[in-house]
Amino acid sequence: MAKLTGRELYVDDLPSADHLWGATVRSPSPRGRITAVEFDPSIDWSEFVIVTADDIPGRNAVFLMEYDQPALADGYVRHVHEPVVLLAHPSRDIVRRAAALVTVRVELEAPVLDFCAVPEAGGIQHGTDNVLKHILIEKGDIEAALAAAPIVVEGEYFTGSQEHVYLETQGMRAHVDGDVLVIQGSMQCPYYVVKALVPLLDRDEAGIRVIQTATGGGFGGKEEYPSMIAAHAALLSLKSGRPVKLIYDRWEDLAVTTKRHPSRVRHRTGVDSDGRLLAQDIEIVLDGGAYVTLSPVVLSRAVIHAGGPYACDAVRIDGRAMLTNSAPFGAFRGFGAPQAFFGLERHMDVVAARLAMDPAAFRRVNLIRDGQQTGTSQTISDGADRLEVLDTALAACRWGTRREQIRRHNESHPLAKRGLGLAVFHHGAGFTGNGEVMLQSVVHVAATPRGGVEVRAASVEMGQGTTTIFTQLAAERLGLDPDTVEVAQPDTHRVPDSGPSVASRTAMVVGYLVEQACDDLRRRLGLTDAARGDAVAEAIRTWYAAPGQEELVGEATYLQPSHVEWDEETYRGDAYGAFAWAAYVAEVEVDLKTYSTRVTDFVAVQEIGRVLNQTLATGQIQGGVAQGIGWALLEDFSWRDGAMQNCQLTNYIIPTSDDLPPIRVEFLETPYSHGAQGAKGIGELPMDGPGPAIANAVAHALGVPAVAIPLTPERLMAEHDGLAAREAS
Amino acid sequence: MKQILELRVNGDRHEVGVPTHFTLLETLRYVLGLTGSKQGCDKGDCGACTVIVDGEAVLSCIMPVQEAEGREVRTVEGIAGRRGAHPLQKAFDLTGAAQCGFCTPGILCSALALLEVNPQADRDEIARALSGNLCRCTGYTKIFEAVLLAGQAMSSGREPAEIIGEP
Ligand code: FES
Ligand code: FES
Numbered sequence: 033m034a035k036l037t038g039r040e041l042y043v044d045d046l047p048s049a050d051h052l053w054g055a056t057v058r059s060p061s062p063r064g065r066i067t068a069v070e071f072d073p074s075i076d077w078s079e080f081v082i083v084t085a086d087d088i089p090g091r092n093a094v095f096l097m098e099y100d101q102p103a104l105a106d107g108y109v110r111h112v113h114e115p116v117v118l119l120a121h122p123s124r125d126i127v128r129r130a131a132a133l134v135t136v137r138v139e140l141e142a143p144v145l146d147f148c149a150v151p152e153a154g155g156i157q158h159g160t161d162n163v164l165k166h167i168l169i170e171k172g173d174i175e176a177a178l179a180a181a182p183i184v185v186e187g188e189y190f191t192g193s194q195e196h197v198y199l200e201t202q203g204m205r206a207h208v209d210g211d212v213l214v215i216q217g218s219m220q221c222p223y224y225v226v227k228a229l230v231p232l233l234d235r236d237e238a239g240i241r242v243i244q245t246a247t248g249g250g251f252g253g254k255e256e257y258p259s260m261i262a263a264h265a266a267l268l269s270l271k272s273g274r275p276v277k278l279i280y281d282r283w284e285d286l287a288v289t290t291k292r293h294p295s296r297v298r299h300r301t302g303v304d305s306d307g308r309l310l311a312q313d314i315e316i317v318l319d320g321g322a323y324v325t326l327s328p329v330v331l332s333r334a335v336i337h338a339g340g341p342y343a344c345d346a347v348r349i350d351g352r353a354m355l356t357n358s359a360p361f362g363a364f365r366g367f368g369a370p371q372a373f374f375g376l377e378r379h380m381d382v383v384a385a386r387l388a389m390d391p392a393a394f395r396r397v398n399l400i401r402d403g404q405q406t407g408t409s410q411t412i413s414d415g416a417d418r419l420e421v422l423d424t425a426l427a428a429c430r431w432g433t434r435r436e437q438i439r440r441h442n443e444s445h446p447l448a449k450r451g452l453g454l455a456v457f458h459h460g461a462g463f464t465g466n467g468e469v470m471l472q473s474v475v476h477v478a479a480t481p482r483g484g485v486e487v488r489a490a491s492v493e494m495g496q497g498t499t500t501i502f503t504q505l506a507a508e509r510l511g512l513d514p515d516t517v518e519v520a521q522p523d524t525h526r527v528p529d530s531g532p533s534v535a536s537r538t539a540m541v542v543g544y545l546v547e548q549a550c551d552d553l554r555r556r557l558g559l560t561d562a563a564r565g566d567a568v569a570e571a572i573r574t575w576y577a578a579p580g581q582e583e584l585v586g587e588a589t590y591l592q593p594s595h596v597e598w599d600e601e602t603y604r605g606d607a608y609g610a611f612a613w614a615a616y617v618a619e620v621e622v623d624l625k626t627y628s629t630r631v632t633d634f635v636a637v638q639e640i641g642r643v644l645n646q647t648l649a650t651g652q653i654q655g656g657v658a659q660g661i662g663w664a665l666l667e668d669f670s671w672r673d674g675a676m677q678n679c680q681l682t683n684y685i686i687p688t689s690d691d692l693p694p695i696r697v698e699f700l701e702t703p704y705s706h707g708a709q710g711a712k713g714i715g716e717l718p719m720d721g722p723g724p725a726i727a728n729a730v731a732h733a734l735g736v737p738a739v740a741i742p743l744t745p746e747r748l749m750a751e752h753d754g755l756a757a758r759e760a761s
Numbered sequence: 762m763k764q765i766l767e768l769r770v771n772g773d774r775h776e777v778g779v780p781t782h783f784t785l786l787e788t789l790r791y792v793l794g795l796t797g798s799k800q801g802c803d804k805g806d807c808g809a810c811t812v813i814v815d816g817e818a819v820l821s822c823i824m825p826v827q828e829a830e831g832r833e834v835r836t837v838e839g840i841a842g843r844r845g846a847h848p849l850q851k852a853f854d855l856t857g858a859a860q861c862g863f864c865t866p867g868i869l870c871s872a873l874a875l876l877e878v879n880p881q882a883d884r885d886e887i888a889r890a891l892s893g894n895l896c897r898c899t900g901y902t903k904i905f906e907a908v909l910l911a912g913q914a915m916s917s918g919r920e921p922a923e924i925i926g927e928p
Contacts, residue, residue, distance in 0.1 A: 033850070034862075035862030035865050036853050036854060037838065037846075038796070038797020038798070038836065038837035038866050039838075040862055044790075045790075196897075198863070198897055199799070199801045199861065199864045200799070200861070200863040201801070246862070248861045248862065248863030249861040249897050250861075281802075281803060282804070282806075282807075494861055495861025495862065495898045496860065647856070647857035647903075650903075651857050651899055651900075651903055654903065655860060655899050655900045657900055658897075658899070658900030658901070680806065681802050681804070681806035681807055686897060688892050688893075688894075688895060689888045689891045689892055689896075689904070690889075690892045692902075694902055694905075695902050
């Protein structure tokens with residue numbers, strides 16, 4: 033209820049007496065040597081705390097995967113808006129105005145701005161070719177399969193970037209409490225912040241305490257960038273000795289924080305005349321931006337999903353993430369998979385059209401059956417009925433009938449064209465391959481003196497329902513009244529490292545550990561696994577009745593399920609412990625006077641192991657679909673020198689309540705043995721389907737190629753005019 | 762430059778010294794400590810700062826504080842009555858219409874301003890009333906459900922839980 037009464041405290045709601053406000057001075061140029069930093073002499077700079085790279089006590093890098101991204105540029109910049117100088121002052125208005133009066137002079141070098149072009153010699157800034165990461169997946173003999181295939185269809189597809197637009201902009205508060213630097217703020221991964229600050233500040237973990245405050249949406253955008261803001265707030269606070277709040281306004285948040293990787297995906301697909309897939313040759317290129325950050329893992333998820341939920345014996349997937357002089361692109365719900373699925377699922381419709389097959393029928397032929405293998409040679413044997421997923425979606429929208437009705441409608445409506453489009457896809461939950469083993473996540477469940485428990489995990493609540501889910505899992509595991517179960521606020525001095533709140537892993541992976549930690553607690557109480565409810569509560573109270581008794585804590589550490597085997601070298605094996613499976617259908621209406629597209633109906637059917645909480649799960653799917661609709665139709669960028677120019681909510685448009693249809697959600701369930709109560713992850717899944725389903729619907733409506741999103745009115749008009757011109761000639 | 766103003770917020774009278782350039786939102790958040798109203802853009806684009814002034818939903822981030830003087834301001838903190846949560850809050854809770862909660866205070870105010878005049882508002886009327894409130898988490902479907910449910914509760918005097926048959 034705190035969210036409904038205004039009592040929930042987000043970082044900017046923390047009491048602000050005695051604070052300094054921070055601001056960031058940034059690079060005006062995409063690439064080059066800093067020749068001067070000039071402070072406007074009309075201002076008395078002695079009133080300000082000023083921090084530059086020289087003030088960094090440790091290593092000048094925001095560490096995540098590599099030490100390549102500086103916290104503050106030191107003599108050289110690689111993208112517009114790269115942070116150079118930090119300021120703090122008691123007045124928020126004054127510090128913001130002052131930041132504009134510091135000028136960074138840069139001797140401009142030619143920036144690399146096109147991620148698809150081969151970089152010229154002078155543009156090389158990473159390795160010998162600007163490739164931040166290259167991954168190759170191979171299965172069977174692709175060249176032979178393509179040569180033998182009776183029909184080969186090629187296609188090229190593009191997706192634009194996307195801003196998260198969490199409603200709460202990013203922000204951090206830092207203060208020093210004795211020997212401990214305390215960071216509070218909006219974030220998904222408290223331990224990422226700790227790990228970034230340890231080398232930067234040259235402090236140990238005991239000297240850094242990171243506490244997540246209520247977080248107004250994340251969607252991946254608060255995975256890695258909060259470490260940067262935390263670093264800045266910490267540097268200002270350490271230098272001034274005062275608490276510092278560094279809160280981005282919307283313009284700054286849109287301009288400088290991470291966004292979805294733009295992509296180009298190419299397909300060469302061999303099929304026989306019955307529509308059987310014989311060869312999938314796929315190339316993916318992602319725009320990584322100026323530093324490595326998370327691009328290798330985003331690319332990894334993209335290539336692994338690129339072949340889709342289909343069986344094919346000859347597969348080659350070649351993926352590269354390229355350096356450009358843009359602010360680094362980063363984590364965003366779906367994490368590379370939406371880009372891969374846009375290319376694949378749009379292409380599946382193109383191939384079906386070449387075969388004169390119904391798009392649903394073509395997918396049905398190839399949908400992976402239990403016992404068959406994915407592109408990474410992972411054998412699927414989860415018992416989930418993927419055909420049922422497809423059929424449920426087709427039934428919900430009355431696919432065949434509706435396509436026929438639409439055909440007739442379009443014949444008699446020259447200016448309002450309708451279309452129905454399908455996308456079928458899957459999404460692996462948890463970290464890729466051995467990632468979960470590397471993380472070694474830990475969860476604690478502590479007994480509380482009144483006979484309940486407290487769940488301690490680093491997984492954050494950001495609106496997706498972590499608190500409710502953990503409460504429910506612990507209560508049901510131990511048979512306790514949910515009112516006696518608490519979930520600790522993620523605070524790195526109180527909760528163990530259960531890994532980041534990303535990759536649809538919280539309910540499935542961390543939730544499973546919550547259950548295991550409950551079991552461990554029960555054993556420590558001397559109870560059998562069958563003990564539940566009052567027996568547990570009573571045993572806890574008895575434990576604490578003894579004088580001087582120390583706190584009793586159950587613990588669980590991640591163990592890779594024995595069925596998961598992965599080879600990081602060859603990219604072969606079980607990429608994920610479990611996949612969720614889905615089929616989405618979008619119906620659109622395109623107004624040929626304005627070329628605007630409305631989604632008029634949306635059906636989202638998915639198999640997710642087990643639905644832990646119907647309301648939360650439905651809300652996750654609906655929210656993800658809405659974001660997908662925005663990505664497909666509305667969310668467009670204007671770039672200059674690799675920097676976003678349209679940094680307002682009036683010119684970067686996300687869906688309003690007027691833009692969206694009711695989103696119809698259905699779940700199928702086949703419990704997964706290594707997920708909490710059988711659940712598989714769902715947070716990212718709904719982002720994968722809307723892009724291609726909508727593009728397929730638009731192609732169905734107008735006959736246009738629809739190979740690039742967003743399908744803005746301008747783009748659609750150009751495609752439609754092009755089509756008319758071709759038909760005329 | 763500060764000026765002294767008398768404001769009425771959620772039924773309480775406050776005499777406050779406010780910098781003359783402050784908006785109503787800044788005054789609520791940084792002078793009165795009523796941080797329930799959120800700042801999502803500060804430009805009138807997102808609706809997170811919506812409050813109710815004399816019965817009408819307004820964007821407090823673009824209203825100079827002087828304009829609120831002498832008028833009745835209601836914020837999310839004032840929605841619950843003495844006897845607990847308002848039916849609108851209960852409906853949001855039951856339907857799961859608040860995810861991250863950052864848009865919620867503004868959406869509650871927009872919805873309440875509508876329902877107090879027209880508790881039988883239909884989906885289109887609700888969509889119009891909420892079209893200035895962005896939500897990035899929910900896709901709005903559950904927000905519509907919640908507002909429809911609250912309207913039913915307000916016009917019938919029944920509890921939202923009773924209407925949807927929850928215990
Ligand atoms: S903060 Fe007022 S409309 Fe966004
Ligand atoms: S609930 Fe997060 S923005 Fe609406």
